[in-house]
Amino acid sequence: MAEEEAAAPTRSIVASVDIKDYPIEKIWRAITDSECIALWFMKNDLKPDFGHKFTLRARPIERWDGEFQCQVLDVEENQKISYTWKGGAKELKGFGHYIDTFAIWTITPNEDGSFKVTLTHEGFPVDEETDRCFAEMEKGSNSVLRTLAKMMPDFDEE
Numbered sequence: 001m002a003e004e005e006a007a008a009p010t011r012s013i014v015a016s017v018d019i020k021d022y023p024i025e026k027i028w029r030a031i032t033d034s035e036c037i038a039l040w041f042m043k044n045d046l047k048p049d050f051g052h053k054f055t056l057r058a059r060p061i062e063r064w065d066g067e068f069q070c071q072v073l074d075v076e077e078n079q080k081i082s083y084t085w086k087g088g089a090k091e092l093k094g095f096g097h098y099i100d101t102f103a104i105w106t107i108t109p110n111e112d113g114s115f116k117v118t119l120t121h122e123g124f125p126v127d128e129e130t131d132r133c134f135a136e137m138e139k140g141s142n143s144v145l146r147t148l149a150k151m152m153p154d155f156d157e158e
Contacts, residue, residue, distance in 0.1 A: 009126045011134065015141035016118040017149045024107060027115055028078045030148060030155045031105050039154060040147045046083075048075050056085070061096040064089040073102070080106045085121070088133075095140065097133035099124065119145060 019027055030036045032048040043057040052072045060066035068087035075081050082105070088098035101123035108116050119141050124134045 010122065011124045011126050013121040013124070013134070013138045013141050014118065015121075015138070015145050016116050017145040018110060018114050018116050019149050019152060020112075020114040022115075022152050024078045024109075024115055026152070026155060027107055027117060030152060031107070031117065032081055033155075036155050040151045041144050046070075046072075048072065048077075048081055050075055054083075056087075058095075062089065062092060064092055064096045066096075068099075070103075078107065080104065092133075093129075094132045095136040097130060099130075099133065099137075117145065117148065 030040070032046065034044055034046050037044050037046060041056075044054055046052070046054045046056075050072055054070050054072070056068040056070060058066040058068070064087075068085050070083045070085050073082045073084065083103055085099065085101045085103045088096050090098045092098075101121055104118075104120040104122070106118045106120070108118070110116055121137065121141060124130055124137075
């Protein structure tokens, strides 16, 4: 009987922001509607449907086309959406380095009636080769969540 290899250790980015004065449905739309996401994060063709394959499009860097290939893994309306997040180029060291990860977005109520939006980005290898990518994506995660909160007034349905 072959022995199973132990899974390589990984690390996660966890970033969150509190959003006040908006109903949960509007926050949900901001994190799951393709047009809204393009305003505060990246161009994309996300649909919050289980199994949907989509692309997040960042700025191309060197030999990387700027695209992350994703697939929706779980959807709990007004609560959570998760998806795979793969792409990049192995030879790049910072943002753009190849990753094979998972993103989980959650919305949870706070006691004061506001909501906490949390991005948990899991599966980054614990190795020197990925350190710079991890650091840049951690910084970027906090930045995009601040932008999301700031842009909430722009996400009204037409």
